[in-house]
Amino acid sequence: xxxxxxQVNGETHELSVDVRTTLLDALRQHLHLNGxxxxxxxxxxxxxxxxxxxxxxxxxxxxxxxxxxxxxxxxEGLGGSDTLSPMQKAFVKHDGFQCGYCTPGQICSxxxxxxxxxxxxxxxxxxxxxxxxxxxxxxxxxRMSGNLCRCSAYPNIVDAIIEVGDKS
Amino acid sequence: xxxxxYQRAETVEQATTVAxxxxxxxxxxxxxxxxxxxxxVLSPDVVVDINRLDLNAIExxxxxxxxxxxxxxxxxxxxxxxxxxxxxxLSRALLSGASGQLRNKATTGGNLLQRTRxxxxxxxxxxxxxxxxxxxxxxxxxxxxxxxxxxxxxHCIATHPSDMAVAMQALRATVEIEQTDGHRRQVPLQDFYCxxxxxxxxxxxxxxxxxxxxxxxxxxxxxxYQAYRKVRDRASYAFALTSVAAVTQIRSGTFSxxxxxxxGIAPRPWRDTEVEAMLLGQTPSRQLFxxxxxxxxxxxxxxxxxxxxxxxxKRTLVxxxxxxxxxxxxx
Numbered sequence: 001x002x003x004x005x006x007q008v009n010g011e012t013h014e015l016s017v018d019v020r021t022t023l024l025d026a027l028r029q030h031l032h033l034n035g036x037x038x039x040x041x042x043x044x045x046x047x048x049x050x051x052x053x054x055x056x057x058x059x060x061x062x063x064x065x066x067x068x069x070x071x072x073x074x075x076e077g078l079g080g081s082d083t084l085s086p087m088q089k090a091f092v093k094h095d096g097f098q099c100g101y102c103t104p105g106q107i108c109s110x111x112x113x114x115x116x117x118x119x120x121x122x123x124x125x126x127x128x129x130x131x132x133x134x135x136x137x138x139x140x141x142x143r144m145s146g147n148l149c150r151c152s153a154y155p156n157i158v159d160a161i162i163e164v165g166d167k168s
Numbered sequence: 169x170x171x172x173x174y175q176r177a178e179t180v181e182q183a184t185t186v187a188x189x190x191x192x193x194x195x196x197x198x199x200x201x202x203x204x205x206x207x208x209v210l211s212p213d214v215v216v217d218i219n220r221l222d223l224n225a226i227e228x229x230x231x232x233x234x235x236x237x238x239x240x241x242x243x244x245x246x247x248x249x250x251x252x253x254x255x256x257x258l259s260r261a262l263l264s265g266a267s268g269q270l271r272n273k274a275t276t277g278g279n280l281l282q283r284t285r286x287x288x289x290x291x292x293x294x295x296x297x298x299x300x301x302x303x304x305x306x307x308x309x310x311x312x313x314x315x316x317x318x319x320x321x322x323h324c325i326a327t328h329p330s331d332m333a334v335a336m337q338a339l340r341a342t343v344e345i346e347q348t349d350g351h352r353r354q355v356p357l358q359d360f361y362c363x364x365x366x367x368x369x370x371x372x373x374x375x376x377x378x379x380x381x382x383x384x385x386x387x388x389x390x391x392x393y394q395a396y397r398k399v400r401d402r403a404s405y406a407f408a409l410t411s412v413a414a415v416t417q418i419r420s421g422t423f424s425x426x427x428x429x430x431x432g433i434a435p436r437p438w439r440d441t442e443v444e445a446m447l448l449g450q451t452p453s454r455q456l457f458x459x460x461x462x463x464x465x466x467x468x469x470x471x472x473x474x475x476x477x478x479x480x481x482k483r484t485l486v487x488x489x490x491x492x493x494x495x496x497x498x499x
Binding site: 018019020022034041042043046051055056057058061062063065066074109112113116119120121122123124126129130141142144145146147 | 219
């Protein structure tokens, strides 16, 4: 067992965990933040996406003990039922889901992805590596390829992201 | 996942000392290691967390190149302004690999050391000489669409999965390694990986406890054409069936620099210096490109499911070289 501190959605939590515990399991089973979902548990589906120090990662492929002192943001930290974030609102407006299982991961991923674009990060489909990235549906598909939606709500997810990206 | 002793290293020396002589793994991003540990393909007794080490800078070197710290995440490296401008092949290769989430976690050192995605290596119920030496190679007679056409042996036909390493090899990178005696040595990337031969479990030159601390890129090649062409089963988030990394320069109508490296086709990022020599000093032409591709593939051998890679690689190389020729330079 190992003790560690996690700053989750602005609150400090001291945890005592088996060192094998992934960040995902620490969030769900120790802190009971069940918004973050376990899909494949192997980094392929993106349902477990959270933000660590502002960057999106797969919480299933990292150990909680590696994140002692880190700032974690989960879907619960982005907004609640009465305080939806712009991305959450846009997913509702554009019907960016069917079953909803992948949605927390999609929203966390999309939120951080727009920050990556703001920082000027190129993608594999960017025509120029040095120019400012554009918010096209091809760019979004490439940048969101780590989030699978088994219901295939992709067109509506892309619409939601474009709306938020255009506004910011 | 089997239980292990977790150690957090504060210094490079501490990391190498703790790991030396043990069934130990360093953990940086952990995106490949934890995947393999969950499946019990790997079960280290000791996991040494190196994330607190001071190895996450990208620095200019005295010879005009770059020193990339082993902990620099793939996303940060791909987005670095110097890399985008002078080493575009590396940005493109990094961006072609994995997903946004994985690139934020995966590191420079870890990417070099990632393991093959051979299905049988992952399936602990199947024989695999790389995972369990002496048990046989299931891929030889099995599903081998992803597998090697060059450099393999009858003991293992797995491919190295990295895109980043392919680009770094085309840029003639060297790997900086901290030895357990505290000294550092540099190994050219093209000498870093081993071919499987009779010991496919040994994949590189690292000895027990040794840690990659950085990758060095030489000064950029001026006015160079740089490209990473990756052919895969999906448009995104898939491993290469074949890939070609190219860094070429044309002066007075002939190739004055040729750096080529190939992915998805061999147990290591593949380089063929004879192919580069065939092109160097020559006037670009379709005929020359086809001859070079034929030389590259002279000893290529398919295993059924991957036979298609032989003509595919030829076409991919010819396409990249044709683009390089049109890029021009001062010709």
